[in-house]
Structures are given as structure tokens and as C-alpha cells.
Amino acid sequence: MDIKQQVGANIAKIRREQNISQEELAFRSGLHRTYISGVERGVRNPTITVLSEIATALKVSIADLVC
Amino acid sequence: MDIKQQVGANIAKIRREQNISQEELAFRSGLHRTYISGVERGVRNPTITVLSEIATALKVSIADLVC
Numbered sequence: 001m002d003i004k005q006q007v008g009a010n011i012a013k014i015r016r017e018q019n020i021s022q023e024e025l026a027f028r029s030g031l032h033r034t035y036i037s038g039v040e041r042g043v044r045n046p047t048i049t050v051l052s053e054i055a056t057a058l059k060v061s062i063a064d065l066v067c
Numbered sequence: 068m069d070i071k072q073q074v075g076a077n078i079a080k081i082r083r084e085q086n087i088s089q090e091e092l093a094f095r096s097g098l099h100r101t102y103i104s105g106v107e108r109g110v111r112n113p114t115i116t117v118l119s120e121i122a123t124a125l126k127v128s129i130a131d132l133v134c
Contacts, residue, residue: 003119003129047112048133052070062070063130066115 003066005042007051010065012040014058028057070133072109074118077132079107081125095124 001009015025022040026033030053038044039054046054048062055062068076082092089107093100097120105111106121113121115129122129 003115007115045114045116047114048070048074048118049112051115051133062133066118066129066133 002042004039004045007046007065008040008042008044010067011036011054011058014060014064015040018058020058025054025057029053069109071106071112074113074132075107075109075111077134078103078121078125081127081131082107085125087125092121092124096120 011025015022020028022033022036025031026036029036029050031050035044036054039046039050051062051065055065058065078092082089087095089100089103092098093103096103096117098117102111103121106113106117118129118132122132125132
């Protein structure tokens, strides 16, 4: 599993634990749903600012997304 | 301080603690020295794969770079 896949799996896991849909996460983070889907599948290469927006939307730290 | 500046400051701090030059970090991470300089100054927006390469080069975790 490369780092993109690892981060994607972390985001999906945290999102599901919070019972949030990809649509809701997209809305909260100001990103497009298809982009969120791509990040979760590990096919996107998110920047630190995108990770910061997703972490804020999920109310977790960026470290939680990259561990 | 935004997240790019925070990550840049973390990288510069860790690099200096290890007495590594930007040139050496660039060589180890396979990135250009001017790009490393830009990341450390917070004017670049590194992706998760770039952060992974820098973390590996510094022998720290990505979480160490984003905290």
C-alpha cells in the first residue's frame, strides 16, 4: 500500500466512523465529491493544504490522516 | 502561520538538527534544492508523496513533518 492509498484508507475509515457521506465531507471541505472519492481510493495525490481542509472537515489532525 | 509555512518550518528544523544541508536533503529525497528551499519557506504546496520522500530522507515520520 503506497502513501496515497494509506492516507485514502485513513480518510475513508475516519469518515465512516463519523457516519459522514462523501458528499457531506466534500461539502464541509469545499472539495468536489469525485475528488474525495479519488483521494479515498488512493488515486489522487493530495497536497498539504487539501489534507488540512479534509482534516478540519473531519475534526481530526493532519497527523491522524497520515499515520 | 498557515499549514505550508508550519510544515516548512518543521522540515527546516529537523534538517538543521541533523546538520544536513538543503543540497543533501534534495539529493536524498530526489528533489531539487530550490524546491526544498521553497517548501521550507512555505511557498510551495507539497503533495503527500513529496512529504513522504522528505520524511524518508530525514528518517522521520510524515506525522513529524505535519505536527
